[in-house]
């Protein structure tokens with residue numbers, strides 16, 4: 694989340710050069726737009742751009758400490774319940790998945806991780822999203838679980854599509870993060886990372902997982918220890 698396809702954009706060149714107003718949001722916000730897009734110029738001095746892609750960050754409401762603690766507690770409860778829901782249907786890694794992942798992950802965690810590929814079903818968004826919207830969150834800013842490729846709940850990975858090696862690798866990094874931090878700390882860091890960064894992509898736990906899955910994808914035959922990398926980030930206070 695945090696980026697999206699803009700269906701209708703306008704720019705007022707007289708007042709704000711190079712600023713593009715996305716009009717289908719209320720309040721409208723400003724974002725740079727990547728062509729291809731069509732420019733329509735009515736006679737009132739403004740120009741409208743139709744199409745194009747914009748990367749944007751929506752401002753999130755400022756929560757007080759009590760509200761943040763409440764969100765963290767709700768997210769932890771959601772993760773724990775989802776893990777229970779899917780764990781009994783989930784299965785161990787296949788032999789070839791295990792072989793590929795073995796040089797990067799401790800064997801005991803590859804043994805205990807379970808995976809499930811859903812078909813005709815999606816992971817539901819947390820029930821407390823309604824409360825977050827009441828607190829002032831724009832729904833577009835909330836991570837949409839239904840649209841994610843896969844989600845890891847502690848040691849249980851739920852996927853909406855069959856696993857690529859890179860996707861599985863990414864989710865296994867989260868398994869390591871949960872193991873190293875424990876559920877309460879993982880959740881607190883995930884929620885605080887989201888609130889301070891303003892988007893899913895800015896969460897340090899995600900950046901760590903994306904960085905390591907990219908390193909794996911670039912050189913799948915070059916082993917490194919995901920556990921050591923995650924420990925480095927913890928020591929350096931990067932989460």
Ligand SMILES: [Zn+2]
Nearest residue numbers: 863867899902
């Ligand atoms: Zn992730």
